[in-house]
Every structure is written in structure tokens, then in C-alpha cells.
Amino acid sequence: MTISRSICLGFLALITAGTLLLMLPFSHSDGHWGILSTALFTATSAVCVTGLSVVDVGQYYSGLGQFFIALMAQVGGLGYMTATTFLLLLLGRKFRLRDKLAMHQSLDTSGISGMQHLVKSIIGMTLMLEILGILLLLxxxxxxxxxxxxxxxxxxHSINAFNNAGFGLLSNSFMDYATDPLLNVAITLMIxxxxIxxxxxxxxxxxxxxxxxxKPIRFTFSLHFKIVTSTTLFLLFLGTLSFFLTEFNNPATLGTLTVGEKLIAAWFQSVTTRTAGFNxxxxxxxxxxxxxxxIAFMFVGASPGSTGGGLKTTTLRVLVMCTRAVLQGKEEVLCYQRKIPMSLILKAIGGVMAxxxxxxVATILMSLAAPTQEFLPVLFEVVSAFATVGLSIGITAQANLTTxxxxxxxxxxxxxxxLMLMSALLGDPAPSTLHYPEEDLLVG
Amino acid sequence: MTISRSICLGFLALITAGTLLLMLPFSHSDGHWGILSTALFTATSAVCVTGLSVVDVGQYYSGLGQFFIALMAQVGGLGYMTATTFLLLLLGRKFRLRDKLAMHQSLDTSGISGMQHLVKSIIGMTLMLEILGILLLLxxxxxxxxxxxxxxxxxxHSINAFNNAGFGLLSNSFMDYATDPLLNVAITLMIxxxxIxxxxxxxxxxxxxxxxxxKPIRFTFSLHFKIVTSTTLFLLFLGTLSFFLTEFNNPATLGTLTVGEKLIAAWFQSVTTRTAGFNxxxxxxxxxxxxxxxIAFMFVGASPGSTGGGLKTTTLRVLVMCTRAVLQGKEEVLCYQRKIPMSLILKAIGGVMAxxxxxxVATILMSLAAPTQEFLPVLFEVVSAFATVGLSIGITAQANLTTxxxxxxxxxxxxxxxLMLMSALLGDPAPSTLHYPEEDLLVG
Ligand SMILES: [K+]
Ligand SMILES: [K+]
Incomplete structure (x- = not known):
């Protein structure tokens, strides 16, 4: 079985198990058996760390049900982080010598021990950071x-923030804590x-x-590190500024806050679009x-090898760098004085097109299934679900069975x-030995 | 001056001249001097062959004003077609021997005579096809x-259809002729x-x-020909099918028509999105x-070296082929057994990103300038203007000065x-002789 098939089936298995657990009577606060579609929706949302919900999680589910949801988010987030990191590191990626040395346990031995080491390292790091989150939130x-x-x-909430799962126990997410400095720091830090x-x-x-x-020789950061951190910081800054300016006078959101509080709320909104789902x-x-x-920020989403979803910051950056190269009349795509390989450029195109x-397609299906809904909320909910963000402006709560x-x-x-789903369906490609001549055409 | 600067300034000059002509009293049916913003809007729309209008062209402008508009659309469409064809053919494009022989007058002599021959050929072809349109429409x-x-x-209407300009003399475009077979054939053929x-x-x-x-040796079509025709036919078919199915029961559009008439109207709607602007x-x-x-079809638009706008069919196809290559695990992008060069892939990325x-950005500015408008109409109008389509669902008619x-x-x-505008602003790039090492990062 190919790795992509294992990952796709693994998530299906987790969702099935989660649905069954959430069907059980003691998962519900009223002690009744669950509704299949609701259990499926919540389990999918938890395993995929999306956070969209058709019910009020804090009211509808019992303590045990809530525990199952947190567990699913934890397993889903950790599993995704581990699987994608392993896959990305394994599949013919080259790193500079220093990085290889630092990670040789998980990288150069591609067998069980490498995987075990990586899993241990990821779990340890996750637990440590989540405990930090608990201490800050308590x-x-x-x-x-x-x-x-x-x-x-x-x-x-620490588990849900670090795993970018976005489930909350309060019916209005963190709206009651909009101006609480400690909550804002703790949650945005975890997210x-x-x-990242x-x-x-x-x-x-x-x-x-x-x-x-x-040490006399300082650690030098990889291209990946530089791209992810700079792109993430830029997007966070741009988001904060945008929301601060556009909502400045809106009395229903930032209008009634002081300038400092407005900045905090705009910052939280900017962070949550990178695909956390709290508000x-x-x-x-x-x-x-x-x-x-x-919608635009949600679509871009988080960084690869993380718990977050979306198109990914690196994909966006690669495409932006390609555009810059075109404007400069270059055929080499450079970033931080390194050349971006062709395979990555193709992968970025594949990612954005898919x-x-x-x-x-999902927006078209949703608008056919709910023809009376306005367009913007439908697009919002689709992108939120796709990028595993979990923010909602109401469609999910009103969803019928089809939607x-x-x-x-x-x-x-x-x-x-x-791409992973399609490659799982298609199976491993047979390498081609045919070569074809190059021919030009008119583009643009 | 670079070619891109000449083209950008040329269009500005045409728009300025057109605005002045449309300001004159004898351009208006009421004989008054024009309003500057209205004249600017109409002239821009005509020169850019968009077809959006803040006034009813058939009522507001005199016969002479209408003639100016048709002239601007003709010069704008022809100029764009000639300039882009010349630019695309000239800028280091390689064609197979047969094509070179066929077009050697316009291609291989890059000087004045080549340009003159190309212009003559394009003008002759345009006039012949427009006369055909007139004969069909009469x-x-x-x-x-x-x-x-x-x-x-x-x-x-023949000039406006062939140039994909979309201005009409009837206040409801061709709605009165929705089921007229000859008009549908003539207009969609011209478009x-x-x-293409x-x-x-x-x-x-x-x-x-x-x-x-x-001849014993048959003419073989270029890769460009194959990609443009197959992509165009696919999009036209997909559009017809989509509009036929989604509007089948809508009493305000196709609902009251017979099945045959529904097909004709769906076909017209599919064609007009490739960027004509009639309806x-x-x-x-x-x-x-x-x-x-x-909106999606308008964004893709027409084919390069034509009078139409949008992202272009070839750009879409190159990106789709890149995605297929990723799924097949290949690093070569193939199409009709030809390899797509790296420079074209980068240009396609640059085109779609820009x-x-x-x-x-335009949608954000429009929604800030008209905050009470719904989102979908604003996006619709922006894409219609961007892809020089000219279809409207009302925003342009209600536009204030800012919008x-x-x-x-x-x-x-x-x-x-x-890209052309940005390269015009940036000037010609200095070729770089530095080379940088390749480094990988995680994408997706
Ligand atoms: K989420
Ligand atoms: K048009």
C-alpha cells in the first residue's frame, strides 16, 4: 500500500471510530443515542481539526463526549503533523549537512526506528507546548x-488551540474574553x-x-525556516492591519473598543484565520x-508539517517568487539566494489548482443544495471547511443533510x-522513460 | 522605450483621445457637452473592448458618438490583437519549420516589413470576418x-462581436433575439x-x-493550435452544459423556453463569457x-493574440498540465507529446497570481467604496471588468464616482x-549572471 493510501485510509478509520464513540449514549449530556449525521459531522470536524460544528459542543456533549472530541483532535492533529513531516522529509528531500546531522535519527534511517524517533520527538514537543498552554490558560x-x-x-482549549482544531466549550467561542490579554496571548501563541x-x-x-x-559555530536556519517564518509573520501583520482598518468603525465588532483593544482583537482575528477557528x-x-x-487568509492557511490546513505558506511563497522571476525576466526562481527546484514549483501549481x-466545485454543490443562501456565507463556509479553519458565519448551524x-x-x-487523495486513488505512478521534444506556445 | 511601455502608453493615448471625442456635444443625442467621468468610463470600456457602460449607449450617444465607440473598439481590439501577436511571436518564440515558412514574412524579419505584413494580414482578416458578420446580421x-x-x-454589432467589445445599441442587449437562430449563429461565430x-x-x-x-503533405497544426482549440471547445461545451442544467427550471431565464431554445440560450451564455459581454x-x-x-468562465477568458481578455485558455491549460504531471510523479510537463518549457510555466504562474x-485588491476596494452592496455582484463586476467581458448584473449602472x-x-x-503593466513600470530587467545553489523546502 502506498503512503498516501495509508494516510487517506487512516483518517477514514479515525473518523469511523470517532463517529461510533460519539453515537454512544454516555457521550451526550441528555444520555440518548446520537444522530448519525451529527456524530459523523463532529467526528470528521474533530479528526480533521476543523472545528465546524452543527451543535453546541459544550451543551450537546457530556464530559466524556468532550473528552472524545479533544482526543480525536489530538490524534488527528498529531497524526497529520507526523505523517506529513515524515512524508515530506522522506520523499527525496535534500537538506544541508548541518540539518542532516541534527535530524539524522529521523531522516537518514528511513525505517521503523527513524519513524519512532520522529513520533517521539513530535509527541514530546506537542505535550510540552500544550502543558505550557494549560498553565497560561488556567x-x-x-x-x-x-x-x-x-x-x-x-x-x-489548549489542545484545541495547538492542534488548530478550534472546538470551544463556550457557545460564542472566546467573545467574552475578547480583551483579556492573557487569553489572547496564550491562545494565539498555541495557534x-x-x-508553523x-x-x-x-x-x-x-x-x-x-x-x-x-557554540562557536552558530546554527544556520534552512531555507524552509526562513520562508515559513517570514511568510507567516508577513501574513499575520497584513491580517492584523487589514482587520484593524476595515473594522475600526464597525460598532458590532471593533467599533466600541479602545485602540489598544482593537489591535488585540484584530491580531486575534488575523491569527485565527491561519487555520485555528476560534473567534x-x-x-x-x-x-x-x-x-x-x-476567506483569502483562510485559503492560504498554515505551514506544512503542522496541524494547520489550507494551501500552505510555502506554496504561496513559491508562487510569489515565480511571479517575481517572471517580472525580472529570469528563468531561475530564487529565494534567499537559493534556487527553487522545478519539482517544487510544479507541486505548488498542483496544490493551488487542486x-x-x-x-x-464544493461552492457550486453547496449553492445548488441551498439555493436561497447568499453567496458570500457559502463561499466562507466552504473555504473554512476546506482549509480546516472552522470559522463560521452561520451556514453550518443551518445546514441540511445534503450540505x-x-x-x-x-x-x-x-x-x-x-493531491494526496488523488494520488491515493490513482496509485503509484509508473516511471516513464519516454522523452518528448519541447515546443513553445503563446501564453498570456 | 520598451515594447511593454509602448503598449501601455498607447492604450492610455487611445483612451484619452476617445474621452475627448465622447465629451463633444455632437457625440450626444441631446447635443450637450459630456460628463468627464462618463466619457472616461465609456472610452476606457470601448478601447479596452470591455463593454461595461454607465449609460444606455443606444439612447445616450448620437449616431456619431456610436460611431466613435465602434471605432475605438475596432482600434482597441485590432491594436491589442496585433501588438500581443507581434510581441508573443517576436520574443524568442520557436516554431517548427513549416510554421516558420508559412509565417516567415511576419516572423523572421523582425523589422518594419515583418510588422507591416502582420498588421496587413490581421486587418485584412478582421475586415473579411466582420463583413461576414454584417452579412449574417443584416x-x-x-x-x-x-x-x-x-x-x-x-x-x-458585428464590429463589437468580433472585437469582443460587447457594446450594444439595444438597451437589453440581445434579450429580444434570445431564440433567433441566425442572430445566435452570427454573434457567437464572431465572438x-x-x-481564438x-x-x-x-x-x-x-x-x-x-x-x-x-497538397501531398498535409499542414500539421502547432501545439498552440491544438491547445487553444481543444481548451476552447472544452470550455464552451462545459459552459453550455452547466448553464443548461442550472437554469433549466428558472422561470426568469431558461424555464419558459423549449428544450432546443434552452440549449441555444445556454450556448450563447457560454460563448459570451469568453469575453464578449452580450447577453x-x-x-x-x-x-x-x-x-x-x-465568474469562473469570465476569469479564464479567451485565447492569447486575440481581441479577448482574461487569464487566457493557454495559461489555464499549462497549469492543468502541470497538475497532471504532479499527480503522475513527473518533473516534465507534457502536452500532446511535447514538453512545455519552464519559461512558459513561470509565465503562467505569473499570469494567474497577478x-x-x-x-x-479591486474587490476589496469596491466593497470598501460601496459597503452596502452584496458580495457576489461586486465580484462579478470586477471580474467582468478585469477580463474585459462587459457582462453586468447592475453594479456598473449604480456606480458612484469612486467605484x-x-x-x-x-x-x-x-x-x-x-504583468505587462508591471514590466512597463519596472523597465527592462538587467540580465543576471549570478547563479545560486538549489535548496529544497517543504511544500504542501
Ligand atoms: K481549525
Ligand atoms: K467584452
């Missing part, structure tokens, strides 16, 4: 909910760390270790401009990736 | 308008021929000549699904091309 929830429930709230990818975290760790031990302002009250910006096609099933499919396709 | 309009006015109607590009028409002519003279059904009454489909950026100016800018940028 002082936020403890005063309002007491130690026991406060601890559960902190744990549930960013969870969405294992390799970046590892390099940060190695860099920090070298700094502490004052501190009422999304349905945002301006058309902000909703459209949110993603656009999925979003377009629920479409969203379930979009969440699944968005998670495993269109 | 029997449609003559019974309703008499010979004199009927001939003017046939001429105006397709005008939008000079090289395809030339190869069709050469192929036909060889067939007639029964035979009430666009504002179409379903959300159809409007979204129209186009998406323009549409996104009018945004649309003027979008029409201009959409016509000269984002």
Missing part, C-alpha cells in the same frame, strides 16, 4: 469556573506554534540550544470586506489534501 | 429597422473567431488552403450557481495585462 478560567472545571477548560510546523520548531530549538551553550468578535457582523479578507478546483455531507467531504478532502 | 435587423438603420445595427487568436485563424486558413489544393437572458435573474460559474491579486474610477482602472489593467 489563570484565565479558574476565577470564572473554579479549579476543576477551569482545569478542564484550560486543557480542552501559531501549532501551525515541526521543522521550524525543531530548528528554533536547535538554534536556542546553540545560543545557550554558546473573539462576532464574525457574522463583520463587513463584507473583512469577510472576503478572512485547492481552487475543490473550493469551486452537512458536502461539508464533511470538503473537510476530509481539505485535510488529507487533494 | 437579415436579422433589416425587417425590424429597415435597410439603413438595419445596416448600421448589423455593422455596429469565437475574434477570441490570430495564429489559430492563420493555421486554419493554411490548413484549408492545403486541403483545397490537395440573451436576464443575468440579474440567474441563480447564484450560474453567476458563480459565469490576475488573482488584481481581482482581490466608476476603480472599474476604469480594472478595465485598463485587465486589458494591458498585469
Amino acid at each position: 489563570p484565565v478560567f479558574e476565577p470564572d469556573y473554579g479549579l476543576g472545571q477551569g482545569l478542564w477548560m484550560a486543557t480542552f 501559531i506554534l501549532g501551525g 510546523g515541526y521543522q521550524v520548531l525543531l530548528e528554533l530549538y536547535l538554534w536556542g540550544r546553540d545560543r545557550v551553550s554558546q 473573539t468578535v462576532d464574525l457574522s457582523q463583520m463587513t463584507t470586506t473583512s469577510l472576503f479578507l478572512t 485547492s481552487l478546483l475543490t473550493v469551486i 452537512q455531507l458536502i461539508l464533511v467531504l470538503v473537510m476530509y478532502v481539505g485535510r488529507v489534501g487533494v | 437579415p436579422v435587423f433589416e425587417p425590424d429597422y429597415g435597410l439603413g438603420q438595419g445596416l448600421w445595427m448589423a455593422t455596429f 469565437i473567431l475574434g477570441g 487568436g490570430y495564429q489559430v485563424l492563420l493555421e486554419l486558413y493554411l490548413w484549408g488552403r492545403d486541403r483545397v489544393s490537395q 440573451t437572458v436576464d443575468l440579474s435573474q440567474m441563480t447564484t450557481t450560474s453567476l458563480f460559474l459565469t 490576475s488573482l491579486l488584481t481581482v482581490i 466608476q474610477l476603480i472599474l476604469v482602472l480594472v478595465m485598463y489593467v485587465g486589458r494591458v495585462g498585469v
Whole structure:
């Protein structure tokens, strides 16, 4: 079985198991058996770390049900992070010598031991960061909910923030905490760390270790690190500025806040689009401009080898660099004085084309299944499901059975990736030995 | 001065001249001086062969004003077709021997005589096809308008159809002729021929000549020809099928027609999105699904070296072929057993990124300038202006001064091309002799 098939089937198996668990009576606060479509939707949303929900999770599910959801988000997020990191590192990727040495356990031995080491490293890092999140969130929830429930709230939301899962126990996400500095710091930190990818975290760790031990030769960051961090920072900054400006005077969102609070709320909104799914302002009250910006940011999404979804920051950057090369009249695509290989450029094209096609087809199906809905909310929900973001402006809550099933499919396709799903369906390609002559045509 | 600067400034000069002509009192049916913003909008729309209009052209402008508009569309369409064909053929494009022989006058002598020959050939072909259009349209309009006015109607609409300009003298475009077979044949034929590009028409002519003279060696079509014709036919078929199915039961559009008439109207709608701008059904009454489909088809647009706009069929096809290569695990992008060169792939990426950026930025500006408008109509109008389509569901007619100016800018940028405009602004790039090492990163 190919790796892509294993990943696609693995997620299907997790969703099936999760659906069964969420069907059970003791998963529900009212003790009844679950509704199949609801259980399927929630399980898919949890395993794919999307966070869209057709029910109020804090009310509808019992403590055990909530625990199952957090577990699914944890397994789904960790599994995806591990699988994609392993796959990306394994499949003929070259790293510079220093990186190879640093990661030789997980990279150069492609067998079981390499995988085991990588899994251990990812799990250890995840747990450490999630515990940090719990410690930061406990002082936020403890005063309002007491130690026991406060601890559960902190744990549930830390897991959901780091895994970019976006499930919340409060019916209005974090709108009551929109101006709480500690919650904003804790949640956005978890979201960013969870969405930036294992390799970046590892390099940060190695860099920090070298700094502490004052080694004479400083750790040099890889091209991947530079691209991910610079693109992520740029998008976060651009998002904060955009939401700050467009919602500045909107009384239903930022209008009534002080300038400092406006900045905090705009920052949270910018972070959550990189594909967390929590919100501190009422999304349905945002301006058309902000909703459209949110759609664009959600579509780009997080970084590869992370728990987040979307097109990925590196894909966007590669395409931007290609565009720059065209404008400069170059045939080499450069970034930080390194040449981007052809295979990556093709993969970036494949990623964006497959993603656009999925979003377009899903939007058409949704608009056929719910013809009375306006266009913007439908597109918003489709992109949110596709990029495993989980933000909603109402379509999911009003979804009928057909639109629920479409969203379930979009969440699944968005998670495993269109290209991975298609290569899983197609099987391993047979290498071709034929070569064809080059011929030009008119483009543009 | 670089070629791209000449083209950008040339269009600016045409628009300026057209604005002045449309300001004059005898251009208006009421004999008054024109309004600057209206004259600018109409002139830009005519020179850029868009066809969006803030006034009813048939009522607002005098016969002379209408003649100016047709002239601007003719000069704009011809100029664009000639300039882009010349540019694309000139800039280091390689063709197979047979093509070179066939076109050696216009291709291999890159000086004045080559340009003159190309211009003559394009003008001759345009005039011949437009006369064909007039002859086909005259029997449609003559019974309703008499010979004199009927001939003017046939001429105006033939010029506007071939140049994909989309201006009409009737206030509801061709809605009164939705089921007229001859009008549908004439207009869609003109639109397709005008939008398919000079090289395809030339190869069709050469192929036909060889067939007639029964030469032993048959003319073989270029890769460009195969890609343009197959992609165009596929998009036309897909569009017809989509509109037929989604509007089948809509009483305000196709619902009241017979099945045959439904097919004709769906076909017309499919053709007009490739970027003509006429319509035979009430666009504002179409379903959300159809409007979204129209936006997608408009964005792709026509073929290069033609009078049409948009991303271009070849660009889409190159990107689709790249995606197929990724799925097949290949690093060579093949199409009809020919390898697509790297420079074209980069150009396709640049084209799609620049186009998406323009549409996104323009949509954000429009939604800021008209915050009460719904999202879908705004996106529709922006894409229509960008791809020089000219279809409208009402925003242009309601436009205020700010949104009018945004649309003027979008029409201009959409016509000269984002990449051409940026390279005109940047100037010719200095060739770099530095080479950088290749480094991998994680994508997807
Ligand atoms: K999420
Ligand atoms: K047009």
C-alpha cells in the first residue's frame, strides 16, 4: 500500500471510530443515542481539526463526549503533523549537512526506528507546548469556573488551540474574553506554534540550544525556516492591519473598543484565520470586506508539517517568487539566494489548482443544495471547511443533510489534501522513460 | 522605450483621445457637452473592448458618438490583437519549420516589413470576418429597422462581436433575439473567431488552403493550435452544459423556453463569457450557481493574440498540465507529446497570481467604496471588468464616482495585462549572471 493510501485510509478509520464513540449514549449530556449525521459531522470536524460544528459542543456533549472530541483532535492533529513531516522529509528531500546531522535519527534511517524517533520527538514537543498552554490558560478560567472545571477548560482549549482544531466549550467561542490579554496571548501563541510546523520548531530549538551553550559555530536556519517564518509573520501583520482598518468603525465588532483593544482583537482575528477557528468578535457582523479578507487568509492557511490546513505558506511563497522571476525576466526562481527546484514549483501549481478546483466545485454543490443562501456565507463556509479553519458565519448551524455531507467531504478532502487523495486513488505512478521534444506556445 | 511601455502608453493615448471625442456635444443625442467621468468610463470600456457602460449607449450617444465607440473598439481590439501577436511571436518564440515558412514574412524579419505584413494580414482578416458578420446580421435587423438603420445595427454589432467589445445599441442587449437562430449563429461565430487568436485563424486558413489544393503533405497544426482549440471547445461545451442544467427550471431565464431554445440560450451564455459581454437572458435573474460559474468562465477568458481578455485558455491549460504531471510523479510537463518549457510555466504562474491579486485588491476596494452592496455582484463586476467581458448584473449602472474610477482602472489593467503593466513600470530587467545553489523546502 502506498503512503498516501495509508494516510487517506487512516483518517477514514479515525473518523469511523470517532463517529461510533460519539453515537454512544454516555457521550451526550441528555444520555440518548446520537444522530448519525451529527456524530459523523463532529467526528470528521474533530479528526480533521476543523472545528465546524452543527451543535453546541459544550451543551450537546457530556464530559466524556468532550473528552472524545479533544482526543480525536489530538490524534488527528498529531497524526497529520507526523505523517506529513515524515512524508515530506522522506520523499527525496535534500537538506544541508548541518540539518542532516541534527535530524539524522529521523531522516537518514528511513525505517521503523527513524519513524519512532520522529513520533517521539513530535509527541514530546506537542505535550510540552500544550502543558505550557494549560498553565497560561488556567489563570484565565479558574476565577470564572473554579479549579476543576477551569482545569478542564484550560486543557480542552489548549489542545484545541495547538492542534488548530478550534472546538470551544463556550457557545460564542472566546467573545467574552475578547480583551483579556492573557487569553489572547496564550491562545494565539498555541495557534501559531501549532501551525508553523515541526521543522521550524525543531530548528528554533536547535538554534536556542546553540545560543545557550554558546557554540562557536552558530546554527544556520534552512531555507524552509526562513520562508515559513517570514511568510507567516508577513501574513499575520497584513491580517492584523487589514482587520484593524476595515473594522475600526464597525460598532458590532471593533467599533466600541479602545485602540489598544482593537489591535488585540484584530491580531486575534488575523491569527485565527491561519487555520485555528476560534473567534473573539462576532464574525457574522463583520463587513463584507473583512469577510472576503478572512476567506483569502483562510485559503492560504498554515505551514506544512503542522496541524494547520489550507494551501500552505510555502506554496504561496513559491508562487510569489515565480511571479517575481517572471517580472525580472529570469528563468531561475530564487529565494534567499537559493534556487527553487522545478519539482517544487510544479507541486505548488498542483496544490493551488487542486485547492481552487475543490473550493469551486464544493461552492457550486453547496449553492445548488441551498439555493436561497447568499453567496458570500457559502463561499466562507466552504473555504473554512476546506482549509480546516472552522470559522463560521452561520451556514453550518443551518445546514441540511445534503450540505452537512458536502461539508464533511470538503473537510476530509481539505485535510488529507487533494493531491494526496488523488494520488491515493490513482496509485503509484509508473516511471516513464519516454522523452518528448519541447515546443513553445503563446501564453498570456 | 520598451515594447511593454509602448503598449501601455498607447492604450492610455487611445483612451484619452476617445474621452475627448465622447465629451463633444455632437457625440450626444441631446447635443450637450459630456460628463468627464462618463466619457472616461465609456472610452476606457470601448478601447479596452470591455463593454461595461454607465449609460444606455443606444439612447445616450448620437449616431456619431456610436460611431466613435465602434471605432475605438475596432482600434482597441485590432491594436491589442496585433501588438500581443507581434510581441508573443517576436520574443524568442520557436516554431517548427513549416510554421516558420508559412509565417516567415511576419516572423523572421523582425523589422518594419515583418510588422507591416502582420498588421496587413490581421486587418485584412478582421475586415473579411466582420463583413461576414454584417452579412449574417443584416437579415436579422433589416425587417425590424429597415435597410439603413438595419445596416448600421448589423455593422455596429458585428464590429463589437468580433472585437469582443460587447457594446450594444439595444438597451437589453440581445434579450429580444434570445431564440433567433441566425442572430445566435452570427454573434457567437464572431465572438469565437475574434477570441481564438490570430495564429489559430492563420493555421486554419493554411490548413484549408492545403486541403483545397490537395497538397501531398498535409499542414500539421502547432501545439498552440491544438491547445487553444481543444481548451476552447472544452470550455464552451462545459459552459453550455452547466448553464443548461442550472437554469433549466428558472422561470426568469431558461424555464419558459423549449428544450432546443434552452440549449441555444445556454450556448450563447457560454460563448459570451469568453469575453464578449452580450447577453440573451436576464443575468440579474440567474441563480447564484450560474453567476458563480459565469465568474469562473469570465476569469479564464479567451485565447492569447486575440481581441479577448482574461487569464487566457493557454495559461489555464499549462497549469492543468502541470497538475497532471504532479499527480503522475513527473518533473516534465507534457502536452500532446511535447514538453512545455519552464519559461512558459513561470509565465503562467505569473499570469494567474497577478490576475488573482488584481481581482482581490479591486474587490476589496469596491466593497470598501460601496459597503452596502452584496458580495457576489461586486465580484462579478470586477471580474467582468478585469477580463474585459462587459457582462453586468447592475453594479456598473449604480456606480458612484469612486467605484466608476476603480472599474476604469480594472478595465485598463485587465486589458494591458498585469504583468505587462508591471514590466512597463519596472523597465527592462538587467540580465543576471549570478547563479545560486538549489535548496529544497517543504511544500504542501
Ligand atoms: K481549525
Ligand atoms: K467584452
